[in-house]
Amino acid sequence: MSTEPVAVMPPTANDAEKAQFASNGADHVHRHHHHDYSQMTSGFAQADAGTLNPGVWKPYEHRKLANPAPLGLCAFALTTFVLSAINMHARGVSAPNVVVPLAFGYGGFVQLLAGMWEMACGNTFGATALSSYGGFWISYAILLTPNWGITAPTGPYSGNTGSPIGFFLTGWFIFTTMLLLCTLRSTVAFFLLFLTLDLAFLFLATEQYALDMGNKTAALGLQKTGGFFGFLAAFLAWYNALAGIQDSSNSFFQVPVFHFPWSDKGRERRGIKTDREQA
Template identity: 90%
Template sequence: MASLSPSSLEKEANGTTTTTTSAPNHGMLRHHHHHHHQDFSQMAAGAFAEADGGTLNPGVWKPYEHRKLANPAPLGLCAFALTTFVLSAINMHARGVSEPNVVVPLAFGYGGLVQLLAGMWEMACGNTFGATALSSYGGFWISYGILLTPSWGITAPTGPYQGHVASPLAFFLTGWFIFTTLLLLCTLRSTVMFFFLFFTLDLAFLFLATEQYALDMGNKAAGLALQKTGGFFGFLAAFLAWYNALAGIQDSSNSFFQVPVFHFPWSDKGRERRGLKSDRAQA
């Protein structure tokens, strides 16, 4: 995040923000007068948090200071990651497993309920993006669990679609592809790992939706290839979710190192770092 004058905010790896006070550097102000320094200097003197995947924040935001809550993002990310990991392994037909029944308890319990709760806690923290993403994907897993539950009979041969569920499932997955694309657009000024989490997830939904369209047209070979490709990108999304969760959990008190999050050069933090390098070069 760009420096606040006269306060400068430093982001720790666990998602917390510490504030240090220093006198304004007039050289820095001259160098950045066309950038974000002066815009942020007009904000209130409270603590602002920067974009970070570990807190599921795509941009600069101000958390509710009167609430004493832990960071719920790692919990939601881990719930999403584990459930996605298992389903993606099945979609890739790992070790010959192709039936997704084992995903049902995870979809209801961990990826569904726990992730939904994490989204509600993000709302209490004042993080709109995190609340929207975690709550929505929690709803995705619950609805997916319902689709796989035989007692509901939605995809059964005797169900409402008489076994012809490819196109309805394609519509279901296409909707989630569109939703994920909207979230992806909100991560373009955040961090590399945060962006690629939603990028790979978006591709996973795209390929899995296309798989169902191919099956509806009777092309089973193409459907299998698309399913495995979607599983591969879902696999990547799962590990990226775990990576971002680790970035939100780690700090100097529990780890000997912190995983890097790689801020985009055009992000607020990236511009700040470029400005510091330029100031050091001029000194």
């Protein structure tokens, strides 16, 4: 082997430019990272609506994954928007058939994938919420698919599907209430998303019971009210998704999510030690 000394050349302007580009690239990747790992060193992540994180889960390890929450929230938002417009009888449209492909493909399959990716990121709340609502849309699409015959006059309920579908929606109301309780220490935007969704399920469930009792006037009013709250939930889901997508590399501003005063982030901003810091 040669023993001649290796000549060390001073850095050129081109080398400096490459180094700066590499540094910017690293910063860009870090800004797009799923979670703030400086917060992870304390064992718990801060509440963040953009990552569908209420601030109560404990992360596991560093993973180079993008934030899947905005994808799941957008899938949920678009499908909910279309169904809610139909429930409100916008422009005289009342048949929900157009929701079926959306519910299978975007609101169902894509949202379910986002939930599985949240599980890989260690976010239990996000995985539970997105996977479950993905399952909701798939099951709802099956209900509306004529070939399954579930709601058909010749089906198992002979067309009297008011109470069965009411039970279906009541179960989702209970589940959403459970998730709503987990957002009380997060952000206002996050809390309002689940509150409006919870009310949408409640009114749509009672609409089905009203239909079963033959009160079509009350059922129509309940359906439109449920559609209104679903409409709000859709826009709040998009809002929270935007909060998760925006950063300094793609936006000149960040939409506010408004942390509750009693949340860890709210107390931190007021200079009050959090419960974990006091412990």
